[in-house]
Amino acid sequence: MQLLDRRSAVIRTVRLAALGVAASMTFAGLAHAEDLLAKVKAKGELTVGTELQFAPFDFIEDGKQAGMNKEIFAEIGKELGVKITFLDLPWPSVLPGLEAGKFDMVAGPATITNARMERYRFSSPIANATVAILKKKGDTSITKPADIAGKKVGSGKATAQLAQLQEFGKTLSPEPTIQEYVDFSQSYADLGAGRIVAVANSLPNIAFLAKQKPDVFEVVEPPFGKPVYFGFIGAKSEDAKSLMDAVDAVIIKMKHDGRLAALQKKWFGTEMSTPDTVEKASF
CATH class of the missing domain: 3.40.190.10 (Periplasmic binding protein-like II)
Structure with a gap:
């Protein structure tokens, strides 16, 4: 009987230890989910990968960065209380750079497609991309x-x-x-x-x-492509979720208070209606 009691006690101890490890992993996961936004705010800097050859979103004018992205991210920086640092790269290396953790998110912007949504987290759309x-x-x-x-x-x-x-x-x-x-x-x-x-x-x-x-x-005229939208890109991971949620909140706020429409008119010559979110793309 004592042997069985001891055995039961050991089993209970192992189970409790396992539960403790699982709980600690769960709490660690929750903490990790806030890491990227917390990291950005602690550093006071949001690092953004892009290609400065994509006017009117990102381009070089008189030796300096110009375009709609610069102005949108200036608003994002103000809302989050951080400075924005852009890294200029050839477009084929931008998304691999995001996956390698070389920067926090991608400006681009990129066309929101179903295949890309499986791999990345897109921001609220900022423009029509047909x-x-x-x-x-x-x-x-x-x-x-x-x-x-x-x-x-x-x-x-x-x-x-x-x-x-x-x-x-x-x-x-x-x-x-x-x-x-x-x-x-x-x-x-x-x-x-x-x-x-x-x-x-x-x-x-x-x-x-x-x-x-x-x-x-x-x-x-007319455009030949399917109706699609442009969005900024972040990693599709728990640690990036808080940052992308915060970016989305700023962009949606800009849509509702007219700031985004003003930038669209400035850079495209017209305002563009875009949804707050895209659940399924047209291709």
């Missing part, structure tokens, strides 16, 4: 998107715009030849030089460029 065609001013061979059939066109490497161009191209006969570019600035340079006949990018981007250089470029 894809359209940019051509050289006066090119009468392209009057509608389908006219790129059999022609050499370009888009950004590893972008949702490229994916939509490839999908659209398969519906045409003959299919266009698609050139992939590390950044869109290179594609615009090749378009201007006549090495390609069109560039596929989101409507806000090419509308801004056509507005800046009306004698060089023009937009082909």
Whole structure:
């Protein structure tokens, strides 16, 4: 009987110890879930990866960063009480950099797609991202998107715009030849030089460029892509949730008080209605 009592006591001790370990792991997990936002606030700095070749969101003007992202993140920094530090990288290395923990989140912005939502946490949308065609001013061979059939066109490497161009191209006969570019600035340079006949990018981007250089470029109407939105990107993990929740709160507040609409009008020439959240993308 004593042996059984001792054995029962040992079992109870092991079970209690296991429960204690599980409880400590649970509390550690809860604490870890607040780590990124707490870390950002403790450091007083939010580090953001981006590519400064994506006007009007991020670009270089007179040797300095300019664009809508800079102004949105300035508001985010004010609300969170931290300074914003941007890191400029080629777009194909930005998302891997986020996954490697080299920065806290990504500005971009990036098109919100179902595949990306499985891997990343997106902010509340900040703009419409429907894809359209940019051509050289006066090119009468392209009057509608389908006219790129059999022609050499370009888009950004590893972008949702490229994916939509490839999908659209398969519906045409003959299919266009698609050139992939590390950044869109290179594609615009090749378009201007006549090495390609069109560039596929989101409507806000090419509308801004056509507005800046009306004698060089023009937009082909209507857009050919599926209706989608732009959002900023964070890690899809418990430790990043608090930070992304805080960023969402600022962006939604900006939507409701008119600050975001004012920035859209400044940079796109028009206001864009966007949902507070995207549960399912159009592709």
